[in-house]
Amino acid sequence: MLNTERCSSIIGWHGITVSVPEEWSFSVYSGDAKAGYFRVDGADDVALEVKWSEEKGIPSLRRVLNDFQKRLRKSSRTAHVEMEFREKPRPLAPLRVHGHIPITFGWRTDRQGYGALWHCKECRRVMLVQVAGRHQQELGQLALRILSTVRDHPAGPEAIWSVYDFTFRAPKEMTLEKHQLKSGYLAFELKGRGVGLVVERWGLANIVLKRDTPSGWLSGALYPRLKAYAYRKEEKGDLHGHPCVRFSGRRSGVKALANRLVRTVSFRQHRDYVSGLGWHCPESNRLFAVLAVGAMERADALCAGVAESVACH
Amino acid sequence: MSLIDRLPSWITGRRRATASREEVLRALPLRNPNVQYERNEQGEMVLSVPLAKGRVIKGLKWFLPAPDRKQIVLDEIGADIWELCDGTNTVEGIRRRLSEKYRLERREAEASLMEYLRMLAKRSLVVAMGQSPGEQGSAVANPQAQRTSKAKASVSKKQGRRR
Numbered sequence: 333m334l335n336t337e338r339c340s341s342i343i344g345w346h347g348i349t350v351s352v353p354e355e356w357s358f359s360v361y362s363g364d365a366k367a368g369y370f371r372v373d374g375a376d377d378v379a380l381e382v383k384w385s386e387e388k389g390i391p392s393l394r395r396v397l398n399d400f401q402k403r404l405r406k407s408s409r410t411a412h413v414e415m416e417f418r419e420k421p422r423p424l425a426p427l428r429v430h431g432h433i434p435i436t437f438g439w440r441t442d443r444q445g446y447g448a449l450w451h452c453k454e455c456r457r458v459m460l461v462q463v464a465g466r467h468q469q470e471l472g473q474l475a476l477r478i479l480s481t482v483r484d485h486p487a488g489p490e491a492i493w494s495v496y497d498f499t500f501r502a503p504k505e506m507t508l509e510k511h512q513l514k515s516g517y518l519a520f521e522l523k524g525r526g527v528g529l530v531v532e533r534w535g536l537a538n539i540v541l542k543r544d545t546p547s548g549w550l551s552g553a554l555y556p557r558l559k560a561y562a563y564r565k566e567e568k569g570d571l572h573g574h575p576c577v578r579f580s581g582r583r584s585g586v587k588a589l590a591n592r593l594v595r596t597v598s599f600r601q602h603r604d605y606v607s608g609l610g611w612h613c614p615e616s617n618r619l620f621a622v623l624a625v626g627a628m629e630r631a632d633a634l635c636a637g638v639a640e641s642v643a644c645h
Numbered sequence: 646m647s648l649i650d651r652l653p654s655w656i657t658g659r660r661r662a663t664a665s666r667e668e669v670l671r672a673l674p675l676r677n678p679n680v681q682y683e684r685n686e687q688g689e690m691v692l693s694v695p696l697a698k699g700r701v702i703k704g705l706k707w708f709l710p711a712p713d714r715k716q717i718v719l720d721e722i723g724a725d726i727w728e729l730c731d732g733t734n735t736v737e738g739i740r741r742r743l744s745e746k747y748r749l750e751r752r753e754a755e756a757s758l759m760e761y762l763r764m765l766a767k768r769s770l771v772v773a774m775g776q777s778p779g780e781q782g783s784a785v786a787n788p789q790a791q792r793t794s795k796a797k798a799s800v801s802k803k804q805g806r807r808r
Contacts (some may be wrong), residue, residue, distance in 0.1 A: 357752035377667070496750045515757040516749070526781055539721060617748035 344492035345370050347455070347504060351481035352380060358495040358513075363559070365507050377443075378465030380478055384457045386612065387560060391458050393435055393449055394591075400449075400460060401439075408441045411574070416440040423472025427479055429459075443467070448473035448482075455485035490641070492518060498533050500622075501641035503634070526603050527626035530557060534619040537612055546612035546619065547577045554579065554608065554621055561606045571611045572644050579608035580632075601627040607635040615645035651684065662776075670755075672773040674739070675732035675760055680770060681714075681750050682727065690724035692770065694716040717770075722747065726761055 341354045346365045352372050359379075361370040367385035371437050374380070383559040400418050408415035414512050421438030424446055429435075434450035447462025463475035486492065491504040506524035516535040520530070534553065536539065540550055547567050563581030570576060582588070583604035595602050610621040620642055624635035648649045669778075693714045701731040702711065720725055720772070725746065736758065744754045765771040 355751065357750070359752065498750060513752040515760075535749055535753065536722070538747070 341497075342492065342499060343370075343372055344494035344499065346384075346417070346508065347485050347491045348382060348384065348459075349481075349483045349492050349494070350382065350461075350478065351484075352478060358379070360453070360590075374465075376465065376468075378463065378474070380463050381447075381461070382482070383460040383482065386456050387451070387458050388456070391451055393451060393458070396458060396460065397435060397437065397449055401437075404439055404441075411442070413441045421446055421472065422460065423476055424479070427476055429479075429482070429484075434644070437462075438472070440467075442583065444471060446472055446479075448479050450484075452484045453473060455486050493531075497616075499641075499643040500531055500638055502514070502529060502638055526601075526632055527624065529625075529638060530552050530623040531638060532621045535617065537614070537617045537619050540619070541612065546575075546610070550577050550610035550612075550619065550621060553619075554610065554623070557623055558606065560584065563608075565605060571609060572642070573641055574611045574613055574644070576611040576639075577611050579606065579610070581606055603627050605631050607631040609635055609639040611639075613644040618644065620644055629635045657692045668775065669759070669773075670735065670737040670740070672736050672775055673732050673734065674713060674728060674730040674736060674765075674771045674773050676730045676771050677769060685718075688724060690719040690727050692719065692727070694768075694770070717768075723761065726758065727765075730762075730765075732774065736773070 341352050341356060342360055343352055343356075345358070345361065346368060350372070352597070353360055353374060356372050358374040358376040359371050360442075361368070363369055363384075365386075369383045371382075372380040387528070392610070397419075404417065405415055417437065417439045419435065419437050421436060423437035424438070427448060429448065429450050430452065432450070434448040436446070436448045438446045439446070443464055445462045445464035447460065447464075449458070449460050451458050461479055463478055464469065465471050469588075486504045489504060490501040491506075493500055493502060495513065496518060500520075502522055503524055504614050506522040506527075506529060508520060509523045509528075510519075510521040512519040517533070519530065519532045521530050523529075532553075544552075547565070551565060556580075558579060560583055561581040562584040563579050566578045566580075567575065568578065582592075582602070583606075586603055592602055592604065599633050603626050605625060606625050607628075608621065608623040610619070613620050620639075622635050622639040622642065624631040626634065677694075679695050682690055685691055693716055695714050696712065698706070698711075722743070725743065726739060729742060734742075740751070740754050740758050743749055743758060744751060749755075749757070759802070762771060762773065766773065
């Protein structure tokens with residue numbers, strides 16, 4: 333039953349975090365840090381939907397809510413079902429976001445939903461969050477539990493990225509450039525000022541490591557990212573209790589050399605250093621890798637910090 | 646079935662009825678009984694599939710030697726899925742077994758399994774039998790259920806969510 337489900341799995345996406353029941357999975361997403369959407373599907377056709385957009389100045393939340401209501405009314409008219417929309421539904425009465433009372437709403441068609449709308453002055457995001465599902469008595473309580481865990485921006489200097497049981501922390505100013513969410517392979521490429529970060533996870537390690545060692549396999553898997561660098565590999569140290577492989581080096585080639593010369597003459601830091609860590613976690617049957625590119629000390633610190641934050645088992 | 650239902654969807658504008666995700670997860674995949682199979686030393690599954698022969702091929706066979714069966718090799722995970730497609734395990738059950746054995750996240754396992762079953766169904770290697778919520782494996786004995794093999798492909802396509 334819904335009431336017994338624990339809110340234990342964290343979804344972290346573009347600085348937004350929310351705790352959802354363990355069995356729920358990130359399923360649909362679009363947009364970027366400025367404006368976007370994601371949906372987390374649960375059992376029994378229940379889903380959490382989060383929509384955000386960065387607004388300059390003070391936005392009219394009433395207008396946003398009216399637009400949402402109009403869209404809902406239009407879709408219910410198309411489906412030939414009656415729609416009932418109300419503000420301040422009773423189950424969401426205790427809901428608070430950043431200590432303030434958000435605009436709460438509930439609707440009922442052939443399905444039902446409970447949601448909240450607010451504007452965060454700090455991150456300037458207008459957040460529209462709702463839990464929708466089939467008609468059931470516990471949906472209001474479930475919505476309250478989930479909505480009260482939504483955070484629209486990171487509390488500290490680091491943002492949590494967490495989907496499909498893959499969780500790590502990265503500096504909050506870093507934005508997602510590229511990503512791949514494939515079955516058995518997840519990759520995030522983040523970019524900040526003068527620094528780049530790649531965090532990867534491979535599944536089915538027992539299959540891929542049948543004919544290779546973790547170190548050998550990681551060298552091959554990371555080669556496309558490392559081939560532009562004159563790097564060296566060391567097998568030393570532990571990470572999360574697993575032996576890890578370290579990669580470090582500088583960009584090679586004539587262009588990189590010329591670039592380094594220009595930066596030396598102009599007394600600027602070299603930002604062509606790569607620092608990487610890779611390890612195999614037999615408990616979770618997965619392989620992990622973190623690569624950071626930037627100035628030497630910063631890349632080393634970033635790589636080590638992010639690798640330490642990866643929850644591998 | 647009315648006449649209009651028999652017309653193709655591009656004329657009627659109607660969408661073909663597809664199963665919901667829950668229905669697909671409750672389905673019981675069953676391997677084609679005409680396919681012979683055995684595991685090799687590497688843990689792979691070698692399937693021996695009878696080749697369908699039309700009149701032309703049958704005629705040509707008088708002049709040219711043609712094999713009666715073709716071989717398909719499934720990898721270790723594919724072999725596990727194949728063994729579990731015995732008509733008693735639901736898609737959800739198979740998904741759970743894969744998640745446990747290979748430590749795959751629920752969604753990862755589900756997406757891969759759906760795609761794999763779709764591929765097997767496309768090659769007529771498995772059929773997916775429907776199961777009503779209260780029913781437990783009764784469809785196994787129902788030969789009518791085996792006609793749903795083509796429906797499996799369209800059902801799985803609907804599951805292809807953005808990941």
